[in-house]
Amino acid sequence: MLSSLYIVDLRKKKTLVAERRKIHNRLSALGGAVRTVSLIGTNFGSSRGFRDYIYHNYEKSISHSHIMEGTSRTLPYTIRFAGLLGSHSLGKNPKFMATAVDLGRELIRRRISLAYGGGSVGLQGAVASTVFTNGGLVRDCIPGYIATRRVYGPTYGVEHTISSNYYKYFEMNHAMEAFIVLPGGVDTMEGLFTLISWASEGLHNRPIGLLNIDGYFNNLLKFLDDAVRQDFMASSQRKLFISSFSVDELLDKLEFAKAFPGPGVSYDEFVNPGRLDLELHL
Template sequence: MTERRPIECVCVYCGSSVGSNSSYSVAARLLGGELVKRGISLVYGGGSVGLMGSLAEAVNSDGGSVLGIIPYSLEPEEISGKTPGQVVVTSGMHERKTQMAARADAFIALPGGLGTLEELFEIATWRQLGHHEKPIGILNVNGFFNPLLKFLDNTVAEGFVSAKTRANFIVDDDASELIEKLCVAYLNMQPNEL
C-alpha cells in the first residue's frame, strides 16, 4: 500500500479588500503563519492587495512558498500590486481557477466578496459533481460566514442540497484547528481520490 503524503499545498480564496474589521487581516496573517509552520505552500489569486496581500506577505516573509496565479487582465501593478513569491499569468479567469485547483491538495475560504464566494462555490460544485474529493475549509473569522452557513443549511432543509454535500464544508474559526481538520480529511481520502 502506498504511504499517504500530507497536504503539501493549500489554495486560499479571499478578498482583494481588507474588509471593515481588522480581525480579517489578522486572521489572514495567522493562517499564513500556520501554513509555513506546517510546511504547506500557498496558491492563491495573486496580487498584494486586501486579504490576499496580507496572506501572501505573511507566508512569503516567514520563508514559505507562495504561488500567485493571476489572469493577464488583472496583472498590472496598479490593479493588483506586486505579487510576493512566484507568479503564473493566465489568459483568463477560468484558466486561473483551473490551475489553482489542480495545484492544491485542499481549499480554504477566508472572508471576501463575490469573487471569493464564486470560487468557493465553484470548487464545492466540482466536488459535488465528482471532479475532485479534496477537502474544502471555511475559516469563519468573527462569524463572517454564519449567514452563509445558515443559508446552506436551508438549502438542505428545502431539498436542493444533500446533507452529504453540505458536510463537504469543513468549518472552524481557528486557523490551526481548521488546517488540522483538513489534514485529517485529506489523509482519509480514498487512494483513487488523491
C-alpha cells in the first residue's frame, strides 16, 4: 500500500512536470533555440525570482530584436493593449491621482496602448491624458448619450461610440489582452463584475489587475476570498484577479499571466514550491 507521503510527492512531481511542459510549449512557440536549463535544487523564493530566471535564460536563446524590437525589456510576452476601469472622480486620497499618472507613464515606457471609458476627468482622465500627451495610442469606448453631452469632458485619442455601458465592456473585452482597475465606485464595480461574470460563462480569460492603491481593494479581495470559501465563486474565477500596490509589479504580473496562462494557476500569489527537481527545456 502506498504511503500518503509518497502519494503527495508523486502529485508534486506530476504538477511540476506539467508546469515544465506548459512553459516549454509557450516559450518554444515564440521561436529561438531549444536547449536545456537545469533547475534542480534551485530555490527561487518568489514569483518574481521564478519569472526573472525563466526570462533571463530565454534571453540567452533568442536575440533582443527578434523577440521584442524597439522595447526596453525582453520578455516572452508583452501586453500590447490594456483596458482601463476606474472612476471619473479623483477621490480624496492624493495618492490616487499620483499613481494614475505613474500608470500612464509606465504604459508609455512599456509601449502598451490604452482603451478607457472616455472623458478627461478623474482617474481615467489622468491616465489617458498622460498616455496621449506622451505619444501613446489611446482609444475610448463611450456610450453615445454620454459622448453627446460631454458629461466627462472631451476625450483623448480615437473615439469609439457605442450604445451602452454593456457594449463598452463588450468591445473592450474583444480588443484587450488585460484589464487594469483603478479605485472607483459603483460604475467601476459594475464593469469589474461584468467581466468576471463573463469569465464564469467562458466568454474570456483575460487577467484583471487591481491597482490596490493604499489598500483600497482590500475589502473587495476579502469578499472574493470569502465567496470562494463559501462556494459562491469558483477558485478559477478568483484567480483571474491580480492585485498589487505597485504599478510596475502589477504590469509584471499581468505580463506573466499572459505568458503562462492556464487553469488553476494563481498569478497573484505564484510561489515556486522551493526546490524544483526537474529540467526546464527552453
